[in-house]
Amino acid sequence: MTKYTPFWWEDQPQYKNNDDLPLDADVVVIGAGYTGLSAALTLSRSGRSVVVLDAEDVGFGASTRNGGMLGSGHKVSTVQAQRQYGSEVAHKIHTEANSSIEFTTNLIRDESIDCDFQQCGRLRTAWTPQDHISMTNNMNELKSIENFDSRMVGSEDMHKSITTGLYFGGQLYGHHGSVQPRKLHYGILQLAINAGAQVFGGFRANRVERLSNNLSQGFKVHVPEKFIKCRHVLMATNGYTRPDLSKYLSRRVIPVPSYIATTEDIGTDMVDSLLPGGHCIVETRQRYCYYRATPCGKRIMLGTRAAMHQITPKQALPKIIDMLNGIFPSLGGVGISHCWTGLTGFSFSKLPSIGCSGGVYYALGYCGNGVAMAPYMGHKVALKLMQPDKEQSVFERTTLSTKFYYHGSPWFLPFASAIFRGHDIVDNYRRKNAQKKDQSQL
Ligand SMILES: Cc1cc2nc3c(=O)[nH]c(=O)nc-3n(C[C@H](O)[C@H](O)[C@H](O)COP(=O)(O)OP(=O)(O)OC[C@H]3O[C@@H](n4cnc5c(N)ncnc54)[C@H](O)[C@@H]3O)c2cc1C
Numbered sequence: 001m002t003k004y005t006p007f008w009w010e011d012q013p014q015y016k017n018n019d020d021l022p023l024d025a026d027v028v029v030i031g032a033g034y035t036g037l038s039a040a041l042t043l044s045r046s047g048r049s050v051v052v053l054d055a056e057d058v059g060f061g062a063s064t065r066n067g068g069m070l071g072s073g074h075k076v077s078t079v080q081a082q083r084q085y086g087s088e089v090a091h092k093i094h095t096e097a098n099s100s101i102e103f104t105t106n107l108i109r110d111e112s113i114d115c116d117f118q119q120c121g122r123l124r125t126a127w128t129p130q131d132h133i134s135m136t137n138n139m140n141e142l143k144s145i146e147n148f149d150s151r152m153v154g155s156e157d158m159h160k161s162i163t164t165g166l167y168f169g170g171q172l173y174g175h176h177g178s179v180q181p182r183k184l185h186y187g188i189l190q191l192a193i194n195a196g197a198q199v200f201g202g203f204r205a206n207r208v209e210r211l212s213n214n215l216s217q218g219f220k221v222h223v224p225e226k227f228i229k230c231r232h233v234l235m236a237t238n239g240y241t242r243p244d245l246s247k248y249l250s251r252r253v254i255p256v257p258s259y260i261a262t263t264e265d266i267g268t269d270m271v272d273s274l275l276p277g278g279h280c281i282v283e284t285r286q287r288y289c290y291y292r293a294t295p296c297g298k299r300i301m302l303g304t305r306a307a308m309h310q311i312t313p314k315q316a317l318p319k320i321i322d323m324l325n326g327i328f329p330s331l332g333g334v335g336i337s338h339c340w341t342g343l344t345g346f347s348f349s350k351l352p353s354i355g356c357s358g359g360v361y362y363a364l365g366y367c368g369n370g371v372a373m374a375p376y377m378g379h380k381v382a383l384k385l386m387q388p389d390k391e392q393s394v395f396e397r398t399t400l401s402t403k404f405y406y407h408g409s410p411w412f413l414p415f416a417s418a419i420f421r422g423h424d425i426v427d428n429y430r431r432k433n434a435q436k437k438d439q440s441q442l
Helices: 032-046 078-085 085-112 131-143 156-162 181-194 268-274 314-325 372-386 413-439
Strands: 024-030 050-053 122-125 150-153 169-172 196-198 208-212 219-223 227-235 252-263 282-283 291-292 300-304 336-346 353-359 360-364
Touching: 024 032, 024 268, 032 181, 032 360, 032 372, 050 078, 078 085, 078 208, 085 181, 085 300, 085 372, 131 150, 131 169, 131 413, 150 413, 227 372, 252 314, 291 314, 300 314, 314 336, 353 372, 360 372
Parallel strands: 024 050, 024 227, 050 196, 122 282, 227 360
Antiparallel strands: 122 169, 150 169, 208 219, 219 227, 252 300, 252 336, 282 291, 291 300, 353 360
């Protein structure tokens, strides 16, 4: 029987704070995922009194539901970033993306966070021959800015990493890794609490009210039947940002669901035979598909945008199974132990952002790449809040814009699903042509 809850939640300790909610604090952080907890850690270690609120159980959001792939990816190529922001910012986006991996990897290592971290590398697989060419160009461009541990893999060498004939080569990122995401979340939670932060689940922030027009007077954060007075508010709600709390942010972050399933225990021999390189795999296919072995090495986890809009995990499951069997036909008939969903937060610029609107700080918009980036951005936004005059990150310069047609309810995502299906059809046509060409050359 498939369970419709995250595999990562199995046999994990449940956090509960039995203290009374304080009446005041230096900072109230809204959202207890990686961003909020990492910010709370930095602020508490700097001597601020911090209260973190989550509307649901602590760890309800994407931070315990994700694929656990720790890397630096974002959805904008260097050329696109240069076109939009100029070379200086584009270069910094690349260097800070690498810094985010270093930051989170060091946090795990230095603080001995038990989260099954492995520096296993990530293979980005080319769905079409054109994808291989653009990846090569982008990699060369990026290496000329700052060298990093990455190399192209030709189709002929793909069998060392993965047992499928589906791809036209790939790009290997040696410094990327994997974690058990729920354990990483719990580790950062414990660090924040040990540093003095008070973290409460089940307290939805309903409203943020300014105490006066003078922002230095601070805010009241309203939760049901109570409020907390504070000097600063920090929003860390990413894909779970709703218009009732922040019209400004909910018009700028689009909640896009992702769907994941894990196979039943198929044994380490089977998993090793399918993924001999032990890497995390991320495709260039428009539908977006990512997979890896679970830390025990006995299951395969596969995630995809089964739909761009929200459907139930039960509805998503047949599409995930189709995708899994398309990649590994030998898994046909294998049972699925867990299937679940969660919300990523997309910005229109496809880049994350740090900022302050109406005196309220925020860090969000990770576009599905937050395992390394969200703890890093939480740290950076905490520094920004303490030293507002200093630029702490290039992601203060990325635009968090809205569109006239978006008011916080992503009515257009079903159309986006159709557009992506269209892209898939075009890509499949390109693949067939390339395959025909290969055969005619034999
Ligand atoms: C299925 C899935 C797979 C993913 N896979 C990967 C991956 O493999 N690699 C990768 O790098 N990234 C991945 N991501 C993205 C990554 O998980 C996120 O970018 C990251 O966890 C965001 O962290 P966060 O703390 O900003 O937000 P979240 O962890 O989503 O936390 C936001 C929290 O805010 C709370 N909240 C919202 N409104 C309120 C309110 N009014 N009051 C109080 N609390 C509120 C919510 O309850 C929620 O718990 C994935 C995401 C999903 C959903």
